[in-house]
Amino acid sequence: xxxxxxxxxxxxxxxxxxxxxxxxxxxxxxxxxxxxxxxxxxxxxxxxxxxxxxxxxxxxxxxxxxxxxxxxxxxxxxxxxxxxxxxxxxxxxxxxxxxxxxxxxxxxxxxxxxxxxxxxxxxxxxxxxxxxxxxxxxxxxxxxxxxxxxxxxxxxxxxxxxxxxxxxxxxxxxxxxxxxxxxxxxxxxxxxxxxxxxxxxxxxxxxxxxxxxxxxxxxxxxxxxxxxxxxxxxxxxxxxxxxxxxxxxxxxxxxxxxxxxxxxxxxxxxxxxxxxxxxxxxxxxxxxxxxxxxxxxxxxxxxxxxxxxxxxxxxxxxxxxxxxxxxxxxxxxxxxxxxxxxxxxxxxxxxxxxxxxxxxxxxxxxxxxxxxxxxxxxxxxxxxxxxxxxxxxxxxxxxxxxxxxxxxxxxxxxxxxxxxxxxxxxxxxxxxxxxxxxxxxxxxxxxxxxxxxxxxxxxxxxxxxxxxxxxxxxxxxxxxxxxx
Amino acid sequence: xxxxxxxxxxxxxxxxxxxxxxxxxxxxxxxxxxxxxxxxxxxxxxxxxxxxxxxxxxxxxxxxxxxxxxxxxxxxxxxxxxxxxxxxxxxxxxx
Numbered sequence: 001x002x003x004x005x006x007x008x009x010x011x012x013x014x015x016x017x018x019x020x021x022x023x024x025x026x027x028x029x030x031x032x033x034x035x036x037x038x039x040x041x042x043x044x045x046x047x048x049x050x051x052x053x054x055x056x057x058x059x060x061x062x063x064x065x066x067x068x069x070x071x072x073x074x075x076x077x078x079x080x081x082x083x084x085x086x087x088x089x090x091x092x093x094x095x096x097x098x099x100x101x102x103x104x105x106x107x108x109x110x111x112x113x114x115x116x117x118x119x120x121x122x123x124x125x126x127x128x129x130x131x132x133x134x135x136x137x138x139x140x141x142x143x144x145x146x147x148x149x150x151x152x153x154x155x156x157x158x159x160x161x162x163x164x165x166x167x168x169x170x171x172x173x174x175x176x177x178x179x180x181x182x183x184x185x186x187x188x189x190x191x192x193x194x195x196x197x198x199x200x201x202x203x204x205x206x207x208x209x210x211x212x213x214x215x216x217x218x219x220x221x222x223x224x225x226x227x228x229x230x231x232x233x234x235x236x237x238x239x240x241x242x243x244x245x246x247x248x249x250x251x252x253x254x255x256x257x258x259x260x261x262x263x264x265x266x267x268x269x270x271x272x273x274x275x276x277x278x279x280x281x282x283x284x285x286x287x288x289x290x291x292x293x294x295x296x297x298x299x300x301x302x303x304x305x306x307x308x309x310x311x312x313x314x315x316x317x318x319x320x321x322x323x324x325x326x327x328x329x330x331x332x333x334x335x336x337x338x339x340x341x342x343x344x345x346x347x348x349x350x351x352x353x354x355x356x357x358x359x360x361x362x363x364x365x366x367x368x369x370x371x372x373x374x375x376x377x378x379x380x381x382x383x384x385x386x387x388x389x390x391x392x393x394x395x396x397x398x399x400x401x402x403x404x405x406x407x408x409x410x411x412x413x414x415x416x417x418x419x420x421x422x423x424x425x426x427x428x429x430x431x432x433x434x435x436x437x438x439x440x441x442x443x444x445x446x447x448x449x450x451x452x453x454x455x456x457x458x459x460x461x462x463x464x465x466x467x468x469x470x471x472x473x474x475x476x477x478x479x480x481x482x483x484x
Numbered sequence: 485x486x487x488x489x490x491x492x493x494x495x496x497x498x499x500x501x502x503x504x505x506x507x508x509x510x511x512x513x514x515x516x517x518x519x520x521x522x523x524x525x526x527x528x529x530x531x532x533x534x535x536x537x538x539x540x541x542x543x544x545x546x547x548x549x550x551x552x553x554x555x556x557x558x559x560x561x562x563x564x565x566x567x568x569x570x571x572x573x574x575x576x577x578x579x
Contacts, residue, residue, distance in 0.1 A: 327565075377536075
């Protein structure tokens with residue numbers, strides 16, 4: 001069961017081969033066994049989870065089931081879920097119990113999916129290794145001495161170790177795709193605005209986007225059918241017509257034009273990763289695709305631009321944590337100002353503080369034009385690179401991350417080295433484009449992800465491109481050793 | 485532009501985050517590294533380029549000015565560090 005697709009699990013439920021309660025209990029048992037080591041989940045609530053499973057069984061019994069009814073899904077702890085502890089990986093929110101549901105959570109509730117628990121993450125989604133979490137790091141199921149990637153590291157480890165049927169994540173600069181690459185599964189960051197940010201704790205609002213993390217492209221398509229949709233409560237939600245993301249999965253790839261940006265294969269890319277990506281490209285040629293050389297000349301500027309825009313937006317978003325209405329309040333303080341300063345100093349971890357300080361600096365009087373405005377201008381140049389590229393190709397491919405999973409602690413004290421992890425993923429967030437990562441093989445026993453970038457609203461085609469590859473290969477079916 | 489310890493203290497105050505002298509030293513090193521990375525932007529000619537905030541260049545939607553939410557004060561105040569009579573408590577600010 002643990003390696004079954006969502007469709008197979010749905011069939012098992014529909015044919016009464018297993019109940020949702022039994023399926024949920026089986027995953028909860030796996031979590032009990034493996035989570036003490038892996039630390040993928042930071043909040044579990046068995047009674048609530050099993051009550052949802054029971055309700056799902058009742059729904060299935062009366063013939064009202066949808067595809068994901070009764071399926072146990074792990075939710076990144078960035079999503080508010082009513083009456084669930086919702087911490088965003090921070091001490092600041094360690095005691096926060098969400099009083100309402102995020103749009104993503106209510107979408108899953110509406111179809112009768114089961115919330116299996118809340119997954120660990122880098123604090124406020126700021127990190128690429130899950131090491132900034134107040135609740136401790138997460139181990140990569142492929143090698144416990146290595147990081148799972150981040151910020152959606154808990155969801156990544158949960159999918160990879162088969163501690164859930166599928167999971168949700170969010171991606172501001174690569175937080176779904178980079179962990180998908182490092183943990184060997186399929187993850188999709190949709191077009192900005194496609195999935196509502198309502199109730200999703202804000203990091204950098206113009207870049208944050210939620211998406212599915214699952215075993216296969218087909219599973220991601222089914223998750224997208226639930227997650228996507230217009231929501232008036234998110235002012236940047238796009239009123240885009242509802243789509244069936246599974247509709248194009250079986251289209252042959254004959255004649256597909258794949259763009260290969262020369263900047264994604266330049267210096268800085270690990271040789272073992274490059275080899276796997278070249279083999280994946282060869283496989284796509286066999287499937288009938290045609291390769292086109294393209295250039296994204298402003299790629300190197302994406303990290304500087306991101307580290308102006310994201311911290312600037314974060315410093316503004318995180319100003320809400322003042323120790324007054326919710327969140328951590330210091331025990332000792334002299335006056336109101338002292339209470340703010342001490343509560344925030346105690347409640348935030350080092351990386352979050354750094355980003356707030358960078359953001360405060362670039363937005364401070366006299367610097368706005370030189371930093372924030374300039375970054376927004378270069379952001380448009382980066383987006384235009386893609387517009388030009390998509391005149392020559394249907395999708396863009398390259399590596400998701402420059403290396404395989406690195407050792408715990410290896411980059412923890414060097415923010416700039418950590419930031420370079422996202423060199424191939426950040427530009428798509430800046431452009432607002434959809435991107436995904438699929439397992440493409442291994443280098444020294446560690447998973448390597450192939451990145452597929454699509455044009456705006458082209459998720460169905462990207463999922464098709466990924467699915468056809470997964471029909472011809474079995475990289476996505478590989479599981480880490482010792483998790484049986 | 486090179487930062488110094490005084491800048492760090494000023495920025496931290498603007499951000500309402502208390503920073504000890506020892507932390508300020510370390511923060512200075514880390515922030516200087518990040519600003520070094522950001523400096524790469526300055527060589528780019530951006531004259532006449534319209535800043536971009538949303539990929540679809542959408543504008544803010546407006547809605548009818550009607551009541552859409554119910555009062556959930558008690559529910560929301562369960563998460564507050566200190567409340568009394570439905571009010572949030574903070575240290576005295578007016579004598």
